[in-house]
Amino acid sequence: MQKPSDAPGTAGDSYSLVMKTGPEWSDLARVRRPLSAPRPGSALVKIHRAAVCGTDLHILKWNDWAQQHYRLPLPLGHEFSGVIAAIGADDASAHHGLAVGDSVTVETHLACGHCDQCLRDRGHTCLNLKVFTRLGEGAFAEYATVPLAMLRRLPAGMSHRHGCLLEPLGIALRAVEECRVTGGVLFVSGCGPIGLLAVAAARQTGVARVLAADLSPARRELALALGAEVAVDPRDGSDRALVGTGVDAVIEASGSPAAIENALNLLRPGGTLMLAGMPAQNLALDLSRHVVLREIAIRGVYGRHLQGTWARLQEIAPRMQSALDRLITHEFAQDDFAEAFRVAMDGQAGKVELIFS
Ligand SMILES: [Zn+2]
Ligand SMILES: [Zn+2]
Incomplete structure (x- = not known):
């Protein structure tokens, strides 16, 4: 495993994660999980920023759609940016061009690469599609373990504050x-x-x-x-x-x-x-x-084209930073997650973000 000296992962380290624990709106808990070294093909990401998405609101309300697609308890959130703290593979060719210390965000869809849709260059509607929200990880957390194939490097010079909005911007x-x-x-x-x-x-x-x-x-x-x-x-x-x-x-x-x-x-x-x-x-x-x-x-439109949209984002997003500044109407410290969700639910806000570091 590639790991810097300041990376967590030693015995006894843990991190916090916001979970929905029951059907009521107030059934939220911040739990602690042990930090473990990422498996080969995955990276441990130290999360800096996370944004509240409409999908999170469906899940918080626990509406019919959420009940059909998810089981409780469920870690919340999927839009985040952070820094790779550790990579769980020895073979650098399997790192997707990423390295420890890179600032990244997540493409929340993971394609199988061999089904009919993938062969048609439609990995975002892959017949065996995996999505971040069903990997047992969350964005309203200090860390997440993420398959390397789901990570995308932020455009040069882009802040985490803007970087966690690339996933919805891509849509x-x-x-x-x-x-x-x-x-x-x-x-x-x-x-x-x-x-x-x-x-x-x-x-x-x-x-x-x-x-x-x-x-x-x-x-x-x-x-x-x-x-x-x-x-x-x-x-x-x-x-x-x-x-x-x-x-x-x-x-x-x-x-x-x-x-x-x-x-x-x-x-x-x-x-x-x-x-x-x-x-x-x-x-x-x-x-x-x-x-x-x-x-x-x-x-x-369902998600992003897994390569094409990210190439466009590298080009377009750096020109949109003043728009992203206007769009972020509310920012909360990580402890205030319940208030952040309430504000997002109100239907008056632009984008609501939580600050992790
Ligand atoms: Zn989203
Ligand atoms: Zn596929």
């Missing part, structure tokens, strides 16, 4: 670029963190006009600060007047059934509806009108 960037709306008009429906990151990414990638909608006045303000031309309350109908003959693409990040239906009505014929939020139930949509007669393409 937003991919949603924007796969709408193929360069020079056109994009409507972002739902300005939670993914929607706000999409607004900011669109401004960096040649989208001519970005329009946004959210129920929260605070989030509409954030959308404007991140480069939206206008940000409307979807309940007052002003979005219809705004879009004229229809926008080229909508990124729908709220998952709200009413917002999805509205998005179809805002699109021009031939436009694209990109779903980035998960509706909680099945929907009835007028497919004859929108998909057949108006030729609207409906698709979704």
Whole structure:
């Protein structure tokens, strides 16, 4: 094992980890676990920053989706940045180009590399996909043991504060670029963190006009600060007047059934509806009108392309640091995790981060 002199891992060392222990919102505990040396193919990462994600909120609420996908007790969090403290492999060729001391963040999806989807260069929808949240590790922790194949080095000079946002930024960037709306008009429906990151990414990638909608006045303000031309309350109908003959693409990040239906009505014929939020139930949509007669393409985005998006992030994210600064509206010391979750749950915040070191 490659290990620096100041790395933990000696007998008796332990680290803290926030876990959801029961179905109630208040069923949270910070537990201590012994630190152990990483197995070959994995690294021990000392976490510096972690961010609260919409997925964490589904799990905290313990809604139907969370109950179908997870078992309790469950370590919380998957968006983090940190420094590699130890690598559990002797053969440097298996280190994925990473070394002890590197600043990294995590690609939360791990592909098998040999299934039909992987052979089609679609590792993010691998048929044997492993996800960080089911590896028994968490982000709201002092350390995590992570397969080396899931780690990505931060762009040179990027802070951990910004670095822990690359995973959600990757989703937003991919949603924007796969709408193929360069020079056109994009409507972002739902300005939670993914929607706000999409607004900011669109401004960096040649989208001519970005329009946004959210129920929260605070989030509409954030959308404007991140480069939206206008940000409307979807309940007052002003979005219809705004879009004229229809926008080229909508990124729908709220998952709200009413917002999805509205998005179809805002699109021009031939436009694209990109779903980035998960509706909680099945929907009835007028497919004859929108998909057949108006030729609207409906698709979704799940995570990042495991190589391509990270290459784009290396290029684009360093130019987005002032946007990321605006997006981070709340930062808490690690002891205040419950308050951080409460603020994120409120639906008024941008990104909420916890500071570990
Ligand atoms: Zn996330
Ligand atoms: Zn696969």
